Amino acid sequence: MRTPRQVVDYALQRRAHLADLAAGRTTSADACDAGAYLLQAASFHGLPTPTKCPVCRRDEVVNVSWVFGDRLGPVSGSARSADEIARLDDAAGEFTVHVVEVCRTCRWNHLVQSYVLGADDVSGTGRRRRRTASP
Numbered sequence: 001m002r003t004p005r006q007v008v009d010y011a012l013q014r015r016a017h018l019a020d021l022a023a024g025r026t027t028s029a030d031a032c033d034a035g036a037y038l039l040q041a042a043s044f045h046g047l048p049t050p051t052k053c054p055v056c057r058r059d060e061v062v063n064v065s066w067v068f069g070d071r072l073g074p075v076s077g078s079a080r081s082a083d084e085i086a087r088l089d090d091a092a093g094e095f096t097v098h099v100v101e102v103c104r105t106c107r108w109n110h111l112v113q114s115y116v117l118g119a120d121d122v123s124g125t126g127r128r129r130r131r132t133a134s135p
Contacts, residue, residue: 002089002118013111014110014112039102039107042064044079046064047063047064047065047082049061053106055106056105058105059104061101063101063112064099065098066080066098066099067080067085068095068096069092069093069095069096071092071094071095072092088117092118093118094118096115096117
């Protein structure tokens with residue numbers, strides 16, 4: 001698998017969201033709103049983590065990876081396992097992966113990270129072509 005590009009970590013946003021919850025500026029109903037599709041994806045495609053849920057502290061969160069990209073066709077917008085993402089990385093054009101942590105007990109969910117994979121040019125090398133000016 002290629003090295004992820006354009007990695008964005010949402011830890012500060014997560015911390016702010018949890019601080020709002022602790023201070024009462026956000027309700028637990030707003031924070032714990034994972035839908036049925038996300039919970040199902042967490043059960044089938046979730047990668048277990050050792051991190052306890054920051055809201056209920058009863059269960060460990062799982063990370064669910066979602067893929068998005070114009071070149072992915074019907075696969076775009078779906079949850080995928082690490083093996084499936086590695087295969088897409090080898091075969092597909094550029095696409096984005098969004099990693100969401102989910103607690104299946106209290107329905108907490110939050111975007112943890114996003115990054116870009118896949119070839120970003122027609123040659124499939126994963127590198128951008130440089131254009132040089134003509135003299």
